Amino acid sequence: MQHMAQLSLGQxxxxxxxxxxxxxxxxxxxxxxxxxxxTDIDLNVPAGRFVVIVGPSGCxxxxxLMMLAGLRTQTSGTILVDGxxxxxxxxxxxxxxxxxxxxxxxxxxxxxxxxxxxxxxAPRDERRARAEAxxxxxxxxxxxxxxxxELSGGMKQRVSIARGLVQDPPVLLMDEPFAALDEQTRMTxxxxxxxxxxxxxxxxxxxxxxxxxxxxxADEVIVMSARPGRILDRVPIDLPRPRTYQMMAxxxxxxxxxxxxHQIRDVP
Amino acid sequence: xxxxxxILIRIALLAAFLGAWEFLPxxxxxxxxxxxxxxxxxxxxGDILGRGDFREAMLVTTAEVLVAFIIAVPLGGAIGVLAAExxxxxxxxxxxxxxxxxxxxxxxxxxxxxxxGIGFEQKVAYxxxxxxxxxxxxxxxxxxxxxxxxxxxxxxxxxxxxxxLRRIYIPSMMPILLETLRISMIFNFTGVMIAEMxxxxxxxxxxxxxxxxxxxxxxxxxxxxxLAVAAMSFNELVRYMEARCSTWRS
Ligand SMILES: Nc1ncnc2c1ncn2[C@@H]1O[C@H](COP(=O)(O)OP(=O)(O)O)[C@@H](O)[C@H]1O
Ligand SMILES: [Mg+2]
Numbered sequence: 001m002q003h004m005a006q007l008s009l010g011q012x013x014x015x016x017x018x019x020x021x022x023x024x025x026x027x028x029x030x031x032x033x034x035x036x037x038x039t040d041i042d043l044n045v046p047a048g049r050f051v052v053i054v055g056p057s058g059c060x061x062x063x064x065l066m067m068l069a070g071l072r073t074q075t076s077g078t079i080l081v082d083g084x085x086x087x088x089x090x091x092x093x094x095x096x097x098x099x100x101x102x103x104x105x106x107x108x109x110x111x112x113x114x115x116x117x118x119x120x121x122a123p124r125d126e127r128r129a130r131a132e133a134x135x136x137x138x139x140x141x142x143x144x145x146x147x148x149x150e151l152s153g154g155m156k157q158r159v160s161i162a163r164g165l166v167q168d169p170p171v172l173l174m175d176e177p178f179a180a181l182d183e184q185t186r187m188t189x190x191x192x193x194x195x196x197x198x199x200x201x202x203x204x205x206x207x208x209x210x211x212x213x214x215x216x217x218a219d220e221v222i223v224m225s226a227r228p229g230r231i232l233d234r235v236p237i238d239l240p241r242p243r244t245y246q247m248m249a250x251x252x253x254x255x256x257x258x259x260x261x262h263q264i265r266d267v268p
Numbered sequence: 269x270x271x272x273x274x275i276l277i278r279i280a281l282l283a284a285f286l287g288a289w290e291f292l293p294x295x296x297x298x299x300x301x302x303x304x305x306x307x308x309x310x311x312x313x314g315d316i317l318g319r320g321d322f323r324e325a326m327l328v329t330t331a332e333v334l335v336a337f338i339i340a341v342p343l344g345g346a347i348g349v350l351a352a353e354x355x356x357x358x359x360x361x362x363x364x365x366x367x368x369x370x371x372x373x374x375x376x377x378x379x380x381x382x383x384x385g386i387g388f389e390q391k392v393a394y395x396x397x398x399x400x401x402x403x404x405x406x407x408x409x410x411x412x413x414x415x416x417x418x419x420x421x422x423x424x425x426x427x428x429x430x431x432x433l434r435r436i437y438i439p440s441m442m443p444i445l446l447e448t449l450r451i452s453m454i455f456n457f458t459g460v461m462i463a464e465m466x467x468x469x470x471x472x473x474x475x476x477x478x479x480x481x482x483x484x485x486x487x488x489x490x491x492x493x494x495l496a497v498a499a500m501s502f503n504e505l506v507r508y509m510e511a512r513c514s515t516w517r518s
Binding site: 088098106 | 417418420421422423424425426427431435436439440442
């Protein structure tokens, strides 16, 4: 119920879709000719939603995310983020959380978080305060002075999430952020992410390999085919929020997981 | 082992070394004509440091080393960065640089004498030549050590090219760059010494070569001590800088 309130709030701020993809296709100019990576991608993510993309390795998930972030230009089709096209990276609209090891080892945790603000030449006190607030949000207050090598894998990803949120973008893109973590930490981080999400009412596009993680986190799971990536299915996840670990043992959860598994397994 | 123990052992070894240097020639176990005792070398060191010609030689050598360093490091650095960043340039020149790097540079010394004579320019030119390849190779390695992920993250936060250079490239290359400075100085110093010992009218290398040819061993060893102290001081300076900017290295 708390989540529904957040959702409607988010929709009031930006009418309709936070991320809108129309007829997107992408072809890489590979060594032995053209490699079609994505075809016919249509995606509509309403503001405040948590959408998870799953699909076999190499199906173009990372490519799609790079395009949503303005880091790569699609061959065809349009992308609107917050109502406008995104040709180059725009951190005021999109924050990105990459896989592990994306923190700068020569900066402390708080310096890593404030890095996007340093690029904007924000005043020192202001950006430090903002970074500390973000560390607080991700449950790392008191750890700001540590270097990345002094943090555990889960803590590093918390820092990385804090960095993604520091400019308060309406959209957060996450590319297999917990893939390198052990199972237990991964579950905890998923739960933490949902807490952070419900406190900030961001629109999240999250990529994962793990079907359990997908069902646990998502409002909707987008299932993609093997290369060239197409959308095979859109699975609404109508489990109540807040989600609990107990839900994983329920039949509904199992059935949703099964439905997604079928789609991916049937791919040749 | 504790740090204190390591330091104690080091001091003990140094004391044993210096003690042996004094004791072995004094007792005649080692021929004092070949190894003059430490006390005599120190006395001679005081003498030669007071001599005008030796001081002048030190100034000349220092100038040669510094000028060659100031030319070789930025020039080699620029070529190295270009070779790593620019695909065509790299493809054309890297194999060539690699092969030249593997040739002992001293065989080219006669050509430098023909081209530049035996004065200051020749020392600088030869030292630059003998140093520049290691700088090029190291600078390329430094550029390649910058992870693509680091750049991608910065780009996703809208970093400009200048910001990526300043905030990503420089700090992530810093450890290798400092190491390059250190190694360059070793090559550079060696280059100047070889050139001075081979053919010269002045410079510390020239004086040491002369003392050696005339069996003036106390002077020879005093000269060696001067050079060793100079080399170690520079090494310590770079190490101090390294320690200061590598707290994040695990
Ligand atoms: N820069 C590139 N140049 C050529 N091919 C690429 C490039 N990046 C990715 N690909 C190819 O495109 C396909 C999709 O890659 P990617 O988006 O990384 O997939 P995923 O994240 O789903 O594993 C893969 O087959 C990959 O080899
Ligand atoms: Mg990927």
